[in-house]
Amino acid sequence: MEDLTRRVIDYARLEGACKVGIATLETLSGGPPTADITYVLPEARSAVCFAFALDQALIPPFLMKEDRRSHERDNIRSNTLASGTSIDLARYLDQMGHPSYALSANNVYRKDTKRGALDMYPDISLRYLAVASGVAAFGLSGNVHTSEQGAGIILGALITSAELTPTAPMTEEENYCDGCRLCMTSCASSMMDPKEEEGVTLGGREYTYSKRRSYLRCEFVCGGFTGLHPSGKWSTWSPGRFEIPEDNKEFIAALRHGMKAYEGRPSVEGGFFNPLSKKKLNLTCGNCQLICVPDKEERKRRHKMITDSGCVVQGPDGTLEPVSSEEAVRRMASMPAETRALYE
Numbered sequence: 197m198e199d200l201t202r203r204v205i206d207y208a209r210l211e212g213a214c215k216v217g218i219a220t221l222e223t224l225s226g227g228p229p230t231a232d233i234t235y236v237l238p239e240a241r242s243a244v245c246f247a248f249a250l251d252q253a254l255i256p257p258f259l260m261k262e263d264r265r266s267h268e269r270d271n272i273r274s275n276t277l278a279s280g281t282s283i284d285l286a287r288y289l290d291q292m293g294h295p296s297y298a299l300s301a302n303n304v305y306r307k308d309t310k311r312g313a314l315d316m317y318p319d320i321s322l323r324y325l326a327v328a329s330g331v332a333a334f335g336l337s338g339n340v341h342t343s344e345q346g347a348g349i350i351l352g353a354l355i356t357s358a359e360l361t362p363t364a365p366m367t368e369e370e371n372y373c374d375g376c377r378l379c380m381t382s383c384a385s386s387m388m389d390p391k392e393e394e395g396v397t398l399g400g401r402e403y404t405y406s407k408r409r410s411y412l413r414c415e416f417v418c419g420g421f422t423g424l425h426p427s428g429k430w431s432t433w434s435p436g437r438f439e440i441p442e443d444n445k446e447f448i449a450a451l452r453h454g455m456k457a458y459e460g461r462p463s464v465e466g467g468f469f470n471p472l473s474k475k476k477l478n479l480t481c482g483n484c485q486l487i488c489v490p491d492k493e494e495r496k497r498r499h500k501m502i503t504d505s506g507c508v509v510q511g512p513d514g515t516l517e518p519v520s521s522e523e524a525v526r527r528m529a530s531m532p533a534e535t536r537a538l539y540e
């Protein structure tokens with residue numbers, strides 16, 4: 197199995213993965229239900245996890261609201277590459293007599309929860325596989341990052357019945373997260389609790405990160421339905437200006453209203469389809485992930501890019517344009533009431 201372990205690691209490397217690792221039933225033991233790899237494959241013994249790096253050159257123009265489409269394209273292709281590598285490697289192992297299951301890099305949610313896919317509860321958490329296998333480490337945000345690429349990665353993984361040799365988790369010294377909190381201040385939805393932490397145990401090791409207040413917060417903002425920061429001074433790439441409720445209980449109603457309004461807006465170039473929305477979505481946020489790089493000075497620069505680049509408004513042809521917060525208010529006021537209701 198040592199030889200097979202080396203081969204599967206090489207396989208993912210050859211596909212372009214920047215980090216590859218192995219988690220096993222043992223190194224995932226004690227974890228939450230989404231760390232249970234037998235959920236998708238009852239005979240599972242190991243998981244092969246890997247990361248593809250996003251193109252860092254495309255991130256500052258995205259954060260400065262200069263070029264949205266190039267990063268969106270790179271992000272979608274990186275997800276496709278990660279999912280495709282999972283399928284290829286799962287097939288390879290399967291053909292060698294080890295039944296295997298390819299995980300999708302994104303957009304697969306359990307159907308057996310209270311609200312189904314709306315709960316956004318993944319079949320298997322790629323983050324847990326990444327941490328247990330040493331591919332990445334948790335940051336305070338709850339996102340995971342590598343020591344070199346930061347959180348600008350797309351994870352992929354497959355589950356296999358082969359008993360592979362586990363790789364070690366990253367050490368605390370290798371984890372660059374210094375609690376700078378710039379991930380939190382870059383999030384218009386306040387998804388991360390600034391005070392409370394939560395944690396997981398994986399293979400006997402405990403990990404903590406900020407408590408996620410409600411995934412619906414991220415869904416409301418990252419889905420593109422709204423994007424205005426509560427300060428009113430900056431937004432994500434979303435032209436939506438619906439208020440972000442303070443109370444978690446108000447999110448279902450806010451989300452329903454936002455999604456309905458979103459359907460009436462003109463379409464934006466590019467995008468992708470998601471099972472939670474009838475209409476194509478676009479990448480409008482990801483700030484907490486994209487800001488998090490090993491170099492703290494660069495993190496600060498990226499935070500400034502987000503907060504200094506104003507608010508996005510949408511033209512009748514679907515074009516997204518960043519303008520000052522004052523100009524955004526003027527543009528909204530000049531819209532017919534019916535059009536305005538699509539945004540605020």
Ligand code: SF4
Nearest residue numbers: 335336373376377379
């Ligand atoms: S932005 Fe700062 S606090 Fe947040 S995860 Fe990255 S290093 Fe940690």
Ligand code: SF4
Nearest residue numbers: 383414417481482484
């Ligand atoms: S993707 Fe955007 S909305 Fe979602 S948690 Fe990160 S910063 Fe907040």
